[in-house]
Amino acid sequence: MQIDVFTLFPEAFDWFRNQRHVTNVLAHGHALDCVDYRDTTPLTGGQVDDMPFGGGAGMVLRVDVVEAALRARYDIDPVELRARRRVIALAPSGRLLDDALVDELAAEPALTLLCGRYEGFDERIVEHFATESVSIGRYVLAGGELAAMVVADAVLRKLPGALGHEHSALEESYSAALEGAPEYPHYTRPAEWRGWGVPEVLLSGHHARVEEWRREQSRLRARAERDAHDAARAGRRP
Numbered sequence: 414m415q416i417d418v419f420t421l422f423p424e425a426f427d428w429f430r431n432q433r434h435v436t437n438v439l440a441h442g443h444a445l446d447c448v449d450y451r452d453t454t455p456l457t458g459g460q461v462d463d464m465p466f467g468g469g470a471g472m473v474l475r476v477d478v479v480e481a482a483l484r485a486r487y488d489i490d491p492v493e494l495r496a497r498r499r500v501i502a503l504a505p506s507g508r509l510l511d512d513a514l515v516d517e518l519a520a521e522p523a524l525t526l527l528c529g530r531y532e533g534f535d536e537r538i539v540e541h542f543a544t545e546s547v548s549i550g551r552y553v554l555a556g557g558e559l560a561a562m563v564v565a566d567a568v569l570r571k572l573p574g575a576l577g578h579e580h581s582a583l584e585e586s587y588s589a590a591l592e593g594a595p596e597y598p599h600y601t602r603p604a605e606w607r608g609w610g611v612p613e614v615l616l617s618g619h620h621a622r623v624e625e626w627r628r629e630q631s632r633l634r635a636r637a638e639r640d641a642h643d644a645a646r647a648g649r650r651p
């Protein structure tokens with residue numbers, strides 16, 4: 414996997430790059446690179462954005478700036494680039510990220526993530542350079558950087574070697590292995606704390622019963638989640 418993140422704030426990714434699962438996959442030959450729009454902007458003074466036509470608050474990332482950055486990185490017309498790799502514009506209105514989309518992205522050889530800032534992108538960037546736009550939820554962030562890190566985190570931890578031998582990403586919340594349900598609860602030592610115990614079955618050593626209990630818990634959580642969701646939609650509190 415080769416992830417390129419285009420951003421105005423490459424230093425924002427320094428902390429993320431040093432996370433264990435990220436350093437693990439980078440050591441396995443995967444790559445995460447940040448590209449600064451300002452390094453190749455055709456405008457003077459490092460300008461990358463502009464006022465929106467028609468007026469209104471905020472600034473919009475310019476299409477010529479993004480084109481210059483993509484051309485410098487890939488040496489082809491960005492209109493052709495998107496036939497060769499997925500180019501994702503991070504935007505609050507995009508396709509909602511979920512486990513299925515993460516799986517889809519993790520199967521790609523390469524991803525390009527475009528971060529917008531301020532009021533976002535000139536729409537022509539999304540229309541002509543991107544293959545799609547992706548959102549991490551129905552709320553608005555000040556920029557795409559946090560969303561890009563969320564996407565990269567979720568994708569990279571799916572890759573072999575990310576989590577080490579002791580942990581598998583196969584059976585976790587919202588995975589196919591759990592039929593799309595949330596994960597079962599976990600407990601560790603101490604077995605009792607302030608009188609709060611641990612489900613007896615987990616201490617029993619019966620692997621099959623533990624498995625059965627975990628499936629059941631996962632299903633119960635799925636049902637509770639569905640009920641809470643339905644209640645919220647009906648404007649009630651669960």
Ligand code: 6GU
Binds near residue numbers: 503547550552553556
């Ligand atoms: Cl991808 N970008 C921004 N700016 N805000 C968001 C988002 C993305 N996803 C949810 N909110």
